[in-house]
Structure formats: structure tokens, C-alpha cells
Amino acid sequence: MTAIHLHNLVKRFGSFTALKTMDLDIRDGEFMALLGPSGCGKSTTMNMIAGMESPSEGRILFDGKDMNGVAMGKRGVGFVFQNYAIFTHMNVYDNLAYGLKMRGLAHAEIDRRVKAIADFLQLTPLLKQPSAKLSVNILQRLAIGRSAIMEPAIFLLDEPLSNVDAAFRAVMRTELKHLQRQFKQTMVYVTHDQLEAMTMADRIAVMDHGVLQQVGTPLEVYNNPVNLFVADFIGSPGMNRLKGTLAESDRGLVVDLDPLGHSAPLSPALAAAARKNGVQAVVYGFRPERVSLVGPGNGLALKVTFVERIGARTVVHLGDGEQRVKTVFDNDVGLQAGETADIVVDPGSVRLFDAESGMAIREV
Numbered sequence: 269m270t271a272i273h274l275h276n277l278v279k280r281f282g283s284f285t286a287l288k289t290m291d292l293d294i295r296d297g298e299f300m301a302l303l304g305p306s307g308c309g310k311s312t313t314m315n316m317i318a319g320m321e322s323p324s325e326g327r328i329l330f331d332g333k334d335m336n337g338v339a340m341g342k343r344g345v346g347f348v349f350q351n352y353a354i355f356t357h358m359n360v361y362d363n364l365a366y367g368l369k370m371r372g373l374a375h376a377e378i379d380r381r382v383k384a385i386a387d388f389l390q391l392t393p394l395l396k397q398p399s400a401k402l403s404v405n406i407l408q409r410l411a412i413g414r415s416a417i418m419e420p421a422i423f424l425l426d427e428p429l430s431n432v433d434a435a436f437r438a439v440m441r442t443e444l445k446h447l448q449r450q451f452k453q454t455m456v457y458v459t460h461d462q463l464e465a466m467t468m469a470d471r472i473a474v475m476d477h478g479v480l481q482q483v484g485t486p487l488e489v490y491n492n493p494v495n496l497f498v499a500d501f502i503g504s505p506g507m508n509r510l511k512g513t514l515a516e517s518d519r520g521l522v523v524d525l526d527p528l529g530h531s532a533p534l535s536p537a538l539a540a541a542a543r544k545n546g547v548q549a550v551v552y553g554f555r556p557e558r559v560s561l562v563g564p565g566n567g568l569a570l571k572v573t574f575v576e577r578i579g580a581r582t583v584v585h586l587g588d589g590e591q592r593v594k595t596v597f598d599n600d601v602g603l604q605a606g607e608t609a610d611i612v613v614d615p616g617s618v619r620l621f622d623a624e625s626g627m628a629i630r631e632v
């Protein structure tokens with residue numbers, strides 16, 4: 269196991285800055301996901317950790333040791349890319365054994381480790397199969413096995429599941445998590461898929477436009493996003509956001525949601541934070557599942573525009589123009605497009621953002 273420390277890391281390609289002053293500590297044995305949209309700098313960060321790219325500024329430390337000038341092969345990292353690197357002229361066994369043979373391990377030890385990893389990744393029945401005949405799904409599983417068998421202290425995976433089909437992806441999410449628990453490696457996992465990051469990572473580093481936005485556990489970034497970018501990017505559907513204005517009322521501080529004609533209450537802690545912050549124009553945010561339906565006239569009345577049934581879940585689309593909301597229920601709530609629904613948001617789940625800067629107004 270190895271801790272990774274990125275200190276003031278910057279990467280420029282000519283005049284373009286792909287990564288802007290990144291500071292990140294990845295703990296020993298931690299599963300850290302680098303999550304963000306295409307082009308945000310995830311792979312660039314990963315490539316610098318691996319030693320394939322050099323930083324323009326800043327330092328990368330492994331267990332306190334500066335990696336500047338340390339070649340890729342000497343860093344103790346294993347790497348799996350989106351496009352599996354498999355020798356198609358070899359069978360599955362020889363692909364798994366290849367790295368250990370290069371390292372000069374005894375035949376019996378190689379055989380033991382190949383069988384163990386094949387068993388773990390359910391490749392045992394395929395060991396004698398020529399790799400050229402394998403499906404894309406199995407090729408990627410083999411690529412993971414080929415890297416994992418070397419037992420690197422640090423395991424770097426760059427979008428390893430983006431070419432495999434959806435059902436297999438779900439299986440591999442569980443297997444990768446097991447693999448990391450078994451070998452106790454420090455794992456850095458690049459993905460643009462928030463579901464992968466949420467289900468596998470111990471912590472997620474959310475990035476946008478070369479800037480690290482937030483680092484936290486899946487629940488921290490889900491429940492307390494630092495800004496509207498993170499609020500939107502994490503969760504499916506993302507956080508609901510309604511434009512509003514803060515106003516004092518006989519119920520304390522409320523958010524007037526114009527033109528919806530509704531004033532939403534705030535918890536005392538959030539009201540105190542908003543008063544301290546002093547902004548007026550806000551974004552009223554809440555997660556789609558933190559909503560209840562109430563009787564007519566008792567909540568925020570919105571027109572139902574669309575009802576999606578996804579298995580047992582029902583996603584109800586409400587409102588129009590800029591003031592649109594998605595709500596998620598785990599049963600069929602019996603709403604139809606064209607009806608009006610009255611909703612109440614769980615006050616403890618409301619998040620406020622400064623409408624101008626997009627930054628969260630945090631409870632004090």
C-alpha cells in the first residue's frame with residue numbers, strides 16, 4: 269500500500285492549462301475516484317501519477333518520496349486503460365502469466381498466482397482459450413487480471429468499463445471493489461460516470477475544467493455539494509434547482525420561488541447561514557427523492573409534464589420553463605401528465621446556493 273500526495277500539481281500543454289493547481293491526498297489502501305466530464309483533466313492527472321506525463325509545476329509524492337524523475341516502471345503502479353492491452357496471439361493463461369515471467373518468478377509461483385487471479389475473476393474455464401476469440405467484456409476482465417496479478421502497490425484504472433456492456437459493467441463494479449479489498453491496493457479510478465464513482469469509491473474527487481471542485485465520501489458529495497456543478501453532476505437525476513429570493517416572513521426566513529407563488533421554509537440552521545451570508549438571489553436545491561406529495565393547496569403546486577416508470581421507481585417531471593423539477597418515488601404514485609401535484613420538500617434536505625457564484629451556502 270502506498271499513500272499518494274499531489275501537491276500544487278499543474279499541467280500545461282503549450283499555452284493551454286489542462287490542470288490548475290491540484291492538491292489531493294490519497295490515503296494508503298484507499299479507493300479514490302477522479303470524476304468529471306470529458307476534458308476536465310482526469311486522465312492528465314492519472315498519467316502524471318503513472319509517470320507517463322511530467323508535471324509543469326508541483327510535486328507527486330508516494331509515501332513521502334518525490335516521484336520527479338522516477339520512471340514509470342519503477343513507480344510500482346499497475347495501469348488498466350479503456351482499451352485493454354492484451355496479447356491476442358497468447359491464450360488467457362499466458363496473458364496472465366506474462367508479467368510474472370518477465371519478472372523471473374519460479375514456474376510454480378506463477379502457476380499458483382495465475383490460478384488464484386483466474387479464480388477470483390472467473391476466468392478459470394477460459395484459461396486455455398486463445399485471447400483473440402474473447403468478447404470485449406472478457407478481454408477487459410483479462411486486462412484487469414493481467415495488471416492485478418503483479419500486485420502493484422498502486423492500481424490506476426482509466427475508464428476501464430466504458431467499452432463493456434451495461435450488465436457486465438454492474439458485475440465488474442462489484443468485482444473491482446472486491447479486488448481492491450482483497451489486495452488492499454491504493455486504487456485511483458478515472459470515470460465520467462457518477463454511478464461508478466458513487467458505488468465503488470471510498471472518496472470521490474470531483475473535477476471540472478482542470479479544477480478540483482470537491483473531495484469527499486460519496487454521501488458527502490451527494491448530500492453536501494460545494495457548488496451547483498457538483499450538485500448537478502452527482503446523482504441521477506441530479507439535484508433539483510429552483511430560482512428564488514430570500515425574504516423575511518412571519519415563519520422566519522423563506523425562499524420566495526417566483527413565479528411559482530410559493531414561499532419555501534428553511535431549517536433554522538440554514539436560515540442562520542443564509543442571513544450571515546447576506547445574499548438575496550439564491551438557488552433552492554433538493555434531491556428528487558426528498559419530496560412528499562400533499563393535498564391540494566398544502567405545498568408547492570406544479571404541473572405534471574411527464575411520468576417515467578423505471579422498474580419499481582417512478583420519476584415525475586414537474587413544472588415548466590426554468591422552474592422545472594424531477595421527483596423520484598419508489599412506488600407508482602398514480603400521477604398523470606396534465607395533472608397538478610402539490611409537493612413538500614423535506615426541510616432538512618434543502619440546500620441553498622448563491623445564484624451568482626453557484627457556491628453552496630453552508631450551515632454554520
Ligand SMILES: Nc1ncnc2c1ncn2[C@@H]1O[C@H](COP(=O)(O)OP(=O)(O)OP(=O)(O)O)[C@@H](O)[C@H]1O
Pocket residue numbers: 281284286304305306307308309310311312313460
Ligand atoms: N498531449 C496533449 N496535448 C494537448 N492537449 C492535451 C493533451 N492531453 C490532453 N490535452 C487536453 O487537456 C484537457 C484534459 O484532458 P484529459 O484527457 O485529462 O481529460 P479527461 O477528463 O480525462 O477527459 P476524457 O475522459 O475525455 O479523456 C483536454 O482539453 C485535452 O484536450
